[in-house]
Amino acid sequence: MQQSSRPCPADIPLCCYGNRPQIVTTMGAPTGHRLGHPCPALIHIECHMCQKATVPSPSLAITELRWTDPTLDQLLIPISHLTRARAEVLAGLPKQAA
Numbered sequence: 001m002q003q004s005s006r007p008c009p010a011d012i013p014l015c016c017y018g019n020r021p022q023i024v025t026t027m028g029a030p031t032g033h034r035l036g037h038p039c040p041a042l043i044h045i046e047c048h049m050c051q052k053a054t055v056p057s058p059s060l061a062i063t064e065l066r067w068t069d070p071t072l073d074q075l076l077i078p079i080s081h082l083t084r085a086r087a088e089v090l091a092g093l094p095k096q097a098a
């Protein structure tokens with residue numbers, strides 16, 4: 001697995017003043033990933049000061065919405081849950097046509 005991160009762009013509101021949330025892209029299959037299942041790069045936003053992150057998504061637009069829309073706060077999870085959440089998202093994607 002490979003991760004790359006970059007600071008959130010200026011148009012994304014901060015969670016708390018002075019925090020520096022990051023947009024993180026994770027590529028590659030997690031441990032236990034089943035062959036034949038799709039494995040797109042997944043994106044999430046995380047803040048180590050708040051110890052929270054968005055549920056990962058293949059879409060940057062969806063990720064930004066999850067971070068910024070207060071009505072979607074059920075899609076914010078503790079950073080420590082990210083690995084499991086990523087595996088669940090991948091397992092829930094429709095299987096690619098052979």
Ligand SMILES: [Zn+2]
Pocket residue numbers: 015016019020021047048049050051
């Ligand atoms: Zn924060």
